[in-house]
Amino acid sequence: MTVTDRTPTPYSEVLGSRHVARLLLGTLVGRLPNAMAPMAIVLLITTAAHGRLAFAGALSALYVLSSALSQPLKAKLLAHYGQTRVSSPAACINAGCVLALAATGPDAQPALMTALVAVAGLCTPPLEAGLRALWPAVLATPEQRRAALALDTGAQGTLFVAGPLIAAYLASAYGPSCALIATAALGIAGSAVVLSAPPSRTWRAETPNATDAHRSPLRNAGLRPLFLALSAIGFAVGAMNVWAVTMADAHNVALLAGLIPGSFFAGSFLGGLAYGRRTWPGTVNRQLLAGAAAFTAAWLPVIVLPGPYTSTALAVFPGLFLPVVIASCYLTADTLALPGTHPATYAWLILSYGVGTSAGTAAGGLLAGHALTGAALPGLASAAAVAALASARSRLSPAAPANHGRTTPSCNPVPSER
Template sequence: MGAGATGYADILRAPHAARLLAGTLVGRLPNATAHIAIVLFTRAEGGSYTLAGGLAAAYGIATAIGQPLLGRAIDLRGQPRVQLPAAVVSALGMVLFAAVGLDSLLLAYAAVAVAGLFTPPLEGGLRALWPSVLGRQERVHRAYALDAVAQEILFTLGPLLITLIVSFWSAGAALLVINVIGVFGALSVVSSKPSRAWRSAPREAHWLGALRSPGLLALLGAFFFVGLALGSITVAGVAYADDHGRESIYGLLMAALGLGALIGGVFYGARQWAGAPERRLLVLIALLAVGYLPLALTPGVVPMTVLSVIAGVFLAPAIACAFIVVDRHAPRGTVTEAFSWLVTTFGVGAAAGTAAAGPAAEWGGTDWSFAVAGAGGIAALLVLMATQRVLAVPGRTTDIVSFEDEVYGQPKASSENDRNGAAEPGFSSGLEA
């Protein structure tokens, strides 16, 4: 743990690193809390679980469509021209949703769809910037782990912030405040020197873009079901809180899930891991699936909170490992798009999970809605088991060039990536992730 903390500190001391990480997290706050905010707002307006799940699903599907499209636009045109305008339009969509409420369902669905479609791909953008800012492969790998840990801080504090705003003001106010904060986060990122200078590697023209990689497709198939599991928990947690008569329980369970992932991520990033990351990911997904299954027992609040912490422990390690796998299998010049497809599959899966968990809660009870999460975890494991042969063949190697080298045109000696580690992503010299 001491070595891991030292490694994290080394990353954050690198020029621009802390600002990029913090700005990305703040900019992602609207997306990270959107499903929770939409569900709470819909319920506060008198909508059913099914309607809440449907609106959250519409947001998730729109996000899934927008992320790779915006990611490809960033690869072609750079980050500032895409990220900030998208963040503003997305925020305006949520403002419209808060203003119209459920008076016009057509307008409500359109508003959340716009918010989702224009969600800026800040995740993919940050992972594209890490190699240019940090340079060495081992630092980039640790940054992926730090990235995953930081996400779990976001997913731990995000639900608590939403419930706090709802408690003091309203669910509508939560939608407005969170999205205004998100715009400022995106602005912080795109105004930084690395973001303004970054360009993607030259890419081979192909209409499929990043999706022409079989290994990437296999990974995305598995993470669709991880997203399904997490999306179902969003709705199942609300049903559980309603069963126990306290809205605050929902925020507690979501925070517990994020806390577990935070703990797992810190321990995972505290050491170097040998061997192929594809095999390691298989083990992590298996443990993640096992952690989701007991949630269907729906015991009392205290044991349920403990189970939620356990369920989250292997999430951040699995995500950090998936970043490396994406990096190893993404075709040249598709860095942001490839990582955005990971966000997309998560979004589609989460949308499917929220859509399935709503009717499951109404017709079968809260335990059935949590059972959707367990089924999602098992399905993700089966996909990875079936595609291990495809995943065992990484798609490429790249070179590492630092931000200073690229900006000042004095590249240092570069090194070829280790096939047992991650291929390093790219800057305009040919880096890619």
């Protein structure tokens, strides 16, 4: 892709817009517990005298899956009741369950721990979907919204590097209960920053017409390929995490288990900055297909099973294209979603990626003993995403220009009075 002559939107302009930095930073802090909690749960259980790693892993996966699967319901509640009335109690319940888990300790009854983890996951506040629904209200132009979405997407990767590291450090220095307490505190703090902001407090979903009021995004023929493709992309990321652990075991370099994902998400952060900083030609769906193809091609070198440090360096390249795919998915979905269904559409995109990541992790674990197959899984999953998008090109809003997105905001504008 080549840059056009259109003037790109500088990040200083986006971050300097009223409320943007607060909303972005608050959402990142509020979502950091999503990356900390799975690690903190594992560390809590495995510190018991008879800590069961299998049970710890199952509870960690339960937290992630329950959080992902509850996204559509929480989005429907957002559309009906607004962000403050939904996310505030959700954040409090989530934090309360996490604190109760810390208080009961690693020797609590398995049924009680399972219930606490399940409820905590179900009640993770829908900050990500909420933030993306707010961009049209706080940013005036489509180019600003595209830059904000790219910045948001690129920064997400840092959560899944920093979160486990913070949880592991706190658990080793002060005990696993401290890691859980910090998880709850950060969730409440980040949610409070976002939900007390005027755009969040005044946001209301666009009112659907009678025909569209009860129509699920799953019934939208244009959106279904996006959900499928994003599931495949998530599968690739989940499989990559397991492949990193396999590489660490194979080369007897324990640090690789963190270095390879860290390299991948560092690439994601840089890719998000580059994508949002420039204006690219072509329609949104063409950028999506091109990004998915590049993401797939970037996985090909790892199939030759390179050495540990070469693998770490190579992981940067698919990471560069992850924000392009995710941001383009959201921009494409924004042109396809019916009035009043944007929060639900964003929720299904989040669910698709989360379920795909979990499935990729599970599949990678099952194939961990097969080095070549494990290394090929990310590329194969990414190729499936390309196939899904290519076969549905005619349904992916081919007339929507990449730099314009949706001209009608998906939510009511913020009132001028603060």
